[in-house]
Amino acid sequence: MPSSSSQKISQALEEAKARYITRNAKSKTLHEEATKSFPGGNTRTVLHTDPFPISMKSGKGYQLTSEDGHVYTDLTAEFTAALYGHSNPMILDAVNNVLNNVGLNVGATTPQEQLFARELCQRFDLERVRFTNSGTEANLHALAAARLFTKKRKVVVFNRGYHGGVLGFKGGMPAPNNVDPDDWIVVKYNDLDAAVKAIQSEGVAAVLMEGMQGNGSCLTASPEFLTGIQDTAAKAGVVFILDEVMTSRISASGLAGMRGIKPDLKTFGKYLGGGLAFGGLGGRADIMAAFDPRLATSIPHSGTFNNNTLVTHAGYAGLTKIYTPDVADKFFKTGELFITKLQETVEGTRLGFSGLGSILSSRFIDGDVELKDITSADDFTENEALKDLFWFEMLEQGFWVTRRGLIALILETPQSELDRFVDAVQAFVSKYSDVLVF
């Protein structure tokens, strides 16, 4: 990019930052207070934004209100978990029912957990399922089951894959806080030859992947890549684990259902808890038997809140009363139309959008890369300054989007707000056309 363009972006960014600081004075004060209790003032790294994060006061429906009094249309949807919005009456009813009639922390098995388990098994084609408290835990336990089943340790994963707080992969290697730093083979996403070679190598227990990388610009695995991995893993006796923590909302039966694949295990989380902390793993009964406490060979799978009454009721209500298969499939279409409109709006510019259904991401390409050559987040570098500028300007337009570009839709967001976002993107592209157009 010519230096005059870089200068223009830097200047626009400085001005946007200054306006942000002025508009969000209370958030700034709250952040300064927070640094006295939390390192860096926060307890969830992804929510840190320079110069300070915006502090939210409340959420209702599809909107959020900040401590500074600004109302946002929520296009973050709690990184996909807030599919049902912030106050869906069915979820509130389920929670109130637990508070008034069921009680918290019963410390025992319950019939409600069976109902929820049956619904998940049916919906996502699982022979057996287990619950956890997060997607991270779900993946950790799925890996434990795969290792027990195969008596092997290594796991094939994909660069820019994210499977939880201690299971992230970037720069071709596990993140520094990885739980098992030596046991990974990290392969480029959508590179089937490399994946096949890795899966067929010595000592591999599992291949763990997302069908769309939520942390990798929402680029999707090609259908051939998915089936190629499935077939290779089956032949090599390697457990194929599909991380559906984000993608299970893509269709009535998740990404696997939509693509017609049958992984050995799948992992879940996010919205499936109805807005409460949740994770799950399920699939083949012979592999899931790893957790059958009646078997001498089993391994423990514990977690105080695995079957907590709030989540088993709210999660069940969400799947059976709100996100029914019909609604899920309809919502996929709403999302696809939104993505198409955004792609048309930014055609020929450095700004791109990719995704599937109700989950998508923006990205700003640095350098000259053709769209057709982008199949993984390794294929381009991002212009961080443009990305930041976009974030500041969308906030000013009243859209709560993530700094890294991830966008996830809330069920009840009106079409008029989605259209307004497309218009805001159009205005951004026009305002910076001299910098953005290739």
Ligand SMILES: Cc1ncc(COP(=O)(O)O)c(C=O)c1O
């Ligand atoms: C694909 C994927 N897997 C796993 C996780 C981890 O889930 P949790 O944050 O519930 O631990 C996430 C979270 O963003 C995710 O996107």
